[in-house]
Amino acid sequence: MESSGEADPAGQDQDRRLAASLTARYSDWVLEALDELPGCFLLTDPSLAGHPIVYASRGLATLTGYARREVLGRNARVLQGAATDRAAVAGVREAVRAQRAHQVDILNYRRDGSPHWVLLHLAPVFHAADGRLLHFLAVQVPIAAAARRPPCRAAAAMFAACREEARVDEDFPCASHAGKVFVDMDKRGLGAEEPRVASDSEKEKAMSTANSIFSALNRYSKLTGLVVCGKRCDSVGIQALSSSLNLSLGRIKQSFVLTDPHLPDMPIIYASDAFLSLTGYSREEILGCNCRFLNGPGTSMEVLEEINQHICSEQACTVDQLNYRKDGSSFRDLLHVSPIRDASGKVRLHLSQVAFHIWVHLDVGTKHDFNGLTPEVWQLGAVGAVRVAVRGLSASGSLLRPSQ
Structure with a gap:
């Protein structure tokens, strides 16, 4: 067994292997750059067995008491405990599975x-x-x-004694039980485990820290030619629309995107100018992305499931959803999703034909001129205009560029 103060060759070797997850993809200087950044953050590698932590910031030790060597190679669940909300953990797991961003207020240890x-x-x-x-x-x-209001001195002394007793119990073999006792005593005593809600300034701090990290990853990856982003921006395999269809779609002034249901993850293959203005993203940032990149904290999983069910059954639906712009601001999105069929009326087509889903977005918090129409009917106008363009051009076989 290793004696106190001696180097741990096995541990150092593991550190080098985990660090290679970053240095091999970015550069040898990325670790030093990340060490200079303030805040508490981790980087994990989902391609490695167990989805381990491959980097831990200096701020982690300050916030949690864990030294870097104690968490590297372990799953991030090491920071959770007996009273961590299972629903919050399930939300994190779903975000990881769907490879999307996620924010949650969570009790850690x-x-x-x-x-x-x-x-x-x-x-x-x-x-x-x-x-x-x-x-x-x-x-x-x-x-x-x-x-x-602070508790009275007598109560504070009593609860302090309870917490000290819990700490003493942690030295005994039944460590998991001792941890549970510690949590329960705190909850009954000082109410320290009452749910807390992050403030806007704390959310802004999280976003700012994340942006700084992304900047560092890009800045120190020039030698490898790697550029990273927080949205899936893969345009490989996206069918190129013909100039005629692009021209027709460009005349439609509503905010909408088209997705291809026949490609993996239903990527966006067209975005209107009004949609770019609504969300703040550039066309290059979203082509190839799934529409979930607009989701964030407070986005209803039930509504997303409703949309998926209608897409699978090739039916239209209109929902009210909380979505997010590029700058992190939220908006109430009246969203209409509808299948677009070709001239034959089919959604599931042969290789020589194309079909889409249209997603028409409307910020209900902004004033609009609907020319006397209801918002829902106004959205259907965009659907009708896209259908006319697609069916007219699909009959002549000019939906795709000739090279395709």
Whole structure:
């Protein structure tokens, strides 16, 4: 067994292997650059067995008490504990499975077993050129406690004694039980585990930290030629629309995108100028992305499931959804999704034909001139215009560029 203060060759070898997850994809200087960044954050590699932590910032030790060597190679669930909300964990797992960004207020645990609330900002790191998932970034911002009246001295002394007793119990073999006792005592006593909600400033801090990390990854990856982004921007395999169809679609002034249901993950293959203005993204940033890149904290999973069911049954639907712009601001999105059939009326087509789904977006918080129409009927106008363009051009076989 290794004696105190001696080097651990096996541990150092593991550190080098995990660091290669970053240095092989970016450059040898990326670790030093990340070390200079403030804040508490992790990078994990989903391509490695167990989805381990491959980088831990210096801020992690300050926030959690864990030294870097204690978390490298382990799954990020090491930071969770007995009272961590299972629904919150399930939301994180679903975001990882779907390879999308996610924010959640979650109860984590420090190395000494004490619980603390953090805003967890999870973001996938994609290769900008081919859309490969490289890493997951996990930023943790501590959530400040709401102001409350301090307990009386007698009560404070009693609860302090309870917490000290829990710490003593942790030295006994039944460590998991001791941890549970510690959490339960805190909840009954000082109410420290009451749910906390991140403030706007804490959310902005998480976004700012994430942006700084993405900038560092790109800045120190020039030698490898790698550019990363937080959205899947893979345009490989996307069918190129003909100039005639692009011209016809460009005349439609509503905010909408077209997706291809026959390609993996239903990527966006066309975005209107009004949609770019609504969301703040450039056309290059979203072509090839799934429409889920607009989702964020508060986006209803039930509504997303409703949309998926209608897409699978080739039916139209209209929903009210919370979505997000590029700058992180949210908007209430009246969203209409409808299949677009070719001249034969089919949605599932042969290789020589093309079919789409249209997603018409409307920010219900902004004033619009619908020319006396309801918002729903106004959205159907965009669907009708796209159908006319697609069916007219599909009959002449000019939906795709000739090279396709």
